[in-house]
Amino acid sequence: MTGVNVIEARGLKKDRVSSFLLKRSPILDDLSLTVREGETYGLLGPNGAGKTTTxxxxxxxxxxxxxxxxxxGQKAGEPEALKQIGFLPENPYFYSxxxxYEFLEFIGQLFALKKKELKERMAELLELVGMTADANQPMRKYSKGMLQRLGIAQSLINNPKVIFWDEPMSGLDPIGRRDVRKILERLKSEGKTIFFNSHLLPDVSDVCDRVGVLVKGKLVAEDSIKDIERGGGYKDLEEYFLTKVGG
Ligand SMILES: Nc1ncnc2c1ncn2[C@@H]1O[C@H](COP(=O)(O)OP(=O)(O)OP(=O)(O)O)[C@@H](O)[C@H]1O
Ligand SMILES: [Mg+2]
Incomplete structure (x- = not known):
């Protein structure tokens, strides 16, 4: 891990506006956080806290x-930033x-990967997510977990430097969760910077370097897993989380 900041959120505010009297209330309330190069950061928080919005x-x-x-160092969404990120949305949409195979190929073409490079990359990623045998089935025949695996594969097609995964373990069976943990370990060893949301706290404590806890759009706590689990006075990440959200 280096000291270079790869992800920086500074004072983010986002309001929801209700249709009744156009009343505004915060979804994100002055959210600031940074993630350093090579770090794996987990954003935790109850349903509706603002994680997906972040x-x-x-x-x-x-x-x-x-x-x-x-x-x-680029404004989020600028082409130079987009080229170097991988994104797994919370509810990915697939062309059923x-x-x-065709879907991965399509995503690779959006990144303008050369034919040979794309073919090699696809074979590698399908193997990584355990989807080689099912790659030629139409996606309407995929189970939720199979779609999730493909979603993970597509997020890595451009060999991104920075990875954003919104609930990567959602819908996966215990084997799938273990596979995702292994993929995360591998990406970490390659020096990627990883930002993800998850409600599965044992998985988070296994792979993250640092976590932040978001409650009603505010970051109420941020600590390294080491500090939480050794000497933080908490039994585990779940106890830390429940204490911080007041649950
Ligand atoms: N497009 C939108 N218009 C209005 N409100 C929205 C919109 N998107 C999200 N919200 C509101 O913002 C809040 C935060 O939503 P968000 O999806 O970021 O939460 P989350 O922390 O990801 O929750 P979950 O754990 O359930 O995925 C919620 O109260 C939600 O209703
Ligand atoms: Mg969400």
């Missing part, structure tokens, strides 16, 4: 009302008539 801002899908989001 990821959407960092990948440039939505704009904050105020504050700045920077990835690799395409096979897994």
């Amino acid at each position: 990821v959407k801002i960092l990948v440039g899908l939505i704009k904050p009302d105020s504050g700045d989001a920077l990835v690799l 008539h395409l096979t897994g």
